Each structure stands twice: as C-alpha cells, then as structure tokens.
Amino acid sequence: MLTNLHKQLLNDYQHDFPLSPRPYRDIADALGVTEDDVLTAFAELSDNHLISRIGPVIPPNHIGVSALVAMAVPEAELQTVADKVSAHPEVNHNYEREHRINLWFVVIASDNEHLQTVIEDIEQETSYPAMQLPMLNDFFIDLGFKLDLTDA
Known part of the structure; x- marks a missing residue:
C-alpha cells in the first residue's frame, strides 16, 4: 500500500530533483519528514518495482x-x-x-x-x-x- 510519503515522492520528484550534496535531506525538509524516512520510502518503492532508478535524463551524445x-x-x-x-x-x-x-x-x-x-x-x-x-x-x-x- 502506498503511503502519503510514497505518493508525494512519486508525484513531486519526477522533475527538479534537488542537486545538492544531500538531496534526500532537502526533500525531507520540504516534506516535513526525516532524511531516513525519504530513503526508506524510496527503497520501498524500488523493492516493490514501482521505481527502477533515480537519476538524470541526459540528452543523447552529450556525455559519451x-x-x-x-x-x-x-x-x-x-x-x-x-x-x-x-x-x-x-x-x-x-x-x-x-x-x-x-x-x-x-x-x-x-x-x-x-x-x-x-x-x-x-x-x-x-x-x-x-x-x-x-x-x-x-x-x-x-x-x-x-x-x-x-x-x-
């Protein structure tokens, strides 16, 4: 079952993922939860095959x-x-x-x-x-x- 935190992460962080040394802490601060809460929720989404990766989308042939x-x-x-x-x-x-x-x-x-x-x-x-x-x-x-x- 998806929690409210799961839903917020799925909806709100498909774009504009924080580019900082501690992006999960930045997300946690924005959502009023702990960094561990965010890391655990992303791990659960991955374990349940609801997300496959967290990473940038780089245009073809811009890197390599x-x-x-x-x-x-x-x-x-x-x-x-x-x-x-x-x-x-x-x-x-x-x-x-x-x-x-x-x-x-x-x-x-x-x-x-x-x-x-x-x-x-x-x-x-x-x-x-x-x-x-x-x-x-x-x-x-x-x-x-x-x-x-x-x-x-």
Whole structure:
C-alpha cells in the first residue's frame, strides 16, 4: 500500500530533483519528514518495482556516445534475451515493439569503441544480430507524468 510519503515522492520528484550534496535531506525538509524516512520510502518503492532508478535524463551524445539498437528475437526467447541485454550496465533501457524487429534498447558508452564492444558482446551472448539505428532527429519525450494516486 502506498503511503502519503510514497505518493508525494512519486508525484513531486519526477522533475527538479534537488542537486545538492544531500538531496534526500532537502526533500525531507520540504516534506516535513526525516532524511531516513525519504530513503526508506524510496527503497520501498524500488523493492516493490514501482521505481527502477533515480537519476538524470541526459540528452543523447552529450556525455559519451549512445546508440538505439534493435533485434529480431523469437517471442519464446524474448524475455531471456531482454534479460541478457539488460544485464549490461551500459544499457539504459529496453522495450518490446510489435514488429518482427521486436526488441529495442539504448546503449550508452564512454566512446565509440566501447559502444561497439558492448553491442558485439550482446550479439555473441544472444546469438542474434543487432541493428544500430542512427539518430536523424533529436526528440525529447518528457517521461514524467502526474499520477492519480487518490484512494478509490
């Protein structure tokens, strides 16, 4: 069950997360709770798979290099392959698309050589070829949204 603190954290800190040496204390001060309360609540949200990470969204290729990559994976193997892809710390996220080329993911690395090594490693581990898709236009999609967390 979500507490009021969980709801506030989910709604109010998708954007404008404090950039300070003690951001969780800053959040706690703003919400009238303790820093430990905030840390515990975020840990609970993570443990319950309601959040997957806390971190910045950096535009592509502003720090290091990145690539959108796609693979055609048989449906029966999709979860296994997705898990192998996600095991790489350089993989930002992956998702399924309804198409023959059905597994898409973003790889971020310090330089192009490292990027290519990660993609080659994924191909070897999964036995499926990876198709790199060049970025022709940069679009920003705001991944934050207001949640309706009222009790029903």
